[in-house]
Amino acid sequence: xxxxxxxxxxxxxxxxxxxxxxxxxxxxxxxxxxxxxxxxxxxxxxxxxxxxxxxxxxxxxxxxxxxxxxxxxxxxxxxxxxxxxxxxxxxxxxxxxxxxxxxxxxxxxxxxxxxxxxxxxxxxxxxxxxxxxxxxxxxxxxxxxxxxxxxxxxxxxxxxxxxxxxxxxxxxxxxxxxxxxxxxxxxxxxxxxxxxxxxxxxxxxxxxxxxxxxxxxxxxxxxxxxxxxxxxxxxxxxxxxxxxx
Numbered sequence: 001x002x003x004x005x006x007x008x009x010x011x012x013x014x015x016x017x018x019x020x021x022x023x024x025x026x027x028x029x030x031x032x033x034x035x036x037x038x039x040x041x042x043x044x045x046x047x048x049x050x051x052x053x054x055x056x057x058x059x060x061x062x063x064x065x066x067x068x069x070x071x072x073x074x075x076x077x078x079x080x081x082x083x084x085x086x087x088x089x090x091x092x093x094x095x096x097x098x099x100x101x102x103x104x105x106x107x108x109x110x111x112x113x114x115x116x117x118x119x120x121x122x123x124x125x126x127x128x129x130x131x132x133x134x135x136x137x138x139x140x141x142x143x144x145x146x147x148x149x150x151x152x153x154x155x156x157x158x159x160x161x162x163x164x165x166x167x168x169x170x171x172x173x174x175x176x177x178x179x180x181x182x183x184x185x186x187x188x189x190x191x192x193x194x195x196x197x198x199x200x201x202x203x204x205x206x207x208x209x210x211x212x213x214x215x216x217x218x219x220x221x222x223x224x225x226x227x228x229x230x231x232x233x234x235x236x237x238x239x240x241x242x243x244x245x
Contacts, residue, residue: 011035011037011041011045012045012049014035015031015035015042015045015046015049016054016066016070017130018031018034018035019064019065019066024065025058025061025063025064025065026063026064026065027061027062027063027064028042028043028046028062028064031046031064046064049064050064053067053069054066054067054069054070055067086243087104087116088116090240090243091104091116091118091217092118094118094219094236094237094240095118095119095120097236098120098219098229098232098233098236099120099121099122100120100219100220100221100225100226100233101117101118101119101120101219101220101221102117102118102217102218102219102220103116103117103118103129103142103201103203103217103218103219103220104116104117104215104216104217104218105142105143105146105203105215105216105217105218106146106213106214106215106216107137107143107146107147107213107214108134110136110137110158110161110162110165111134111135111136111137111143112134112135112136112137112140112142112143112146112216113132113133113134114129114130114131114132114133114134114135114142115131115132115215116131117129117130117131120221135195136162136166136169137158137162138159138162138171138176139169139171139194139195140191140194140195140201141189141190141191141194141195141200141201141202141203141218142189142201142203142216142218144176144179144180144183144189144191144194145183145188145189145203145204145205145216145218146205146214146216147176147180148180148183148184148189148205149205149214152177155176155177155180156173159171159173159176187204187205188202188203188204188205188234188237188238189201189202189203189204189218190202190226190230191203192223193223198222198223199220199221199222199223200220200221200222200223200226200227201218201219201220201226202218202219202226202230202233202234202237203216203217203218203219203237204216204217204218204234204237204238204241205241206241207241217237217240217241218237219233219236219237
């Protein structure tokens with residue numbers, strides 16, 4: 001696949017994610033400036049999305065807005081991942097109750113995939129990764145929690161693959177397995193400063209989704225705040241995933 005094809009595909013999703021962040025109509029210049037695109041390239045892309053039915057253009061205001069076709073394209077994903085469970089409203093309620101960022105994750109090969117993120121009101125981006133982002137499986141709290149649900153032989157194989165892919169940042173298997181043994185015993189993870197200094201995550205495994213994909217639910221934020229409400233946050237997570245059974 002050529003670099004230009006990848007670039008074109010990436011720009012489509014960057015535009016849609018920009019609308020998701022803004023949640024309002026946006027003008028051509030605003031979109032081009034926000035994404036650092038040449039105006040001519042941004043205009044051609046937006047016009048193409050209008051022709052395809054994914055954006056609508058309001059001539060009087062000269063603004064663009066996603067159509068309901070965008071919502072329809074991905075509507076089945078939440079249903080397939082979560083079945084009848086009311087996961088997304090539950091995550092918002094958990095955020096409101098804790099004030100912290102709520103993250104739903106799953107394994108995607110060698111990575112922990114953040115399926116959905118509900119950001120805490122006062123938290124910077126460092127504490128709240130974007131929905132859809134990934135982090136190395138062995139180097140974040142949710143990733144290690146998801147690894148704990150696998151057999152030792154499968155973990156060994158994954159670590160070998162990770163170390164081949166990232167030789168400059170090799171995982172030490174004995175150290176990782178000691179951490180995973182503790183996670184299995186406690187039935188949750190509380191990671192501190194694992195991915196970034198000052199940040200942490202308390203997370204628990206959720207029951208398997210209807211398609212068999214194992215999910216994890218976590219509360220992320222500043223380590224000091226998480227430690228102060230550790231027991232409360234853990235109880236809230238356990239109650240939340242209990243409703244997914």
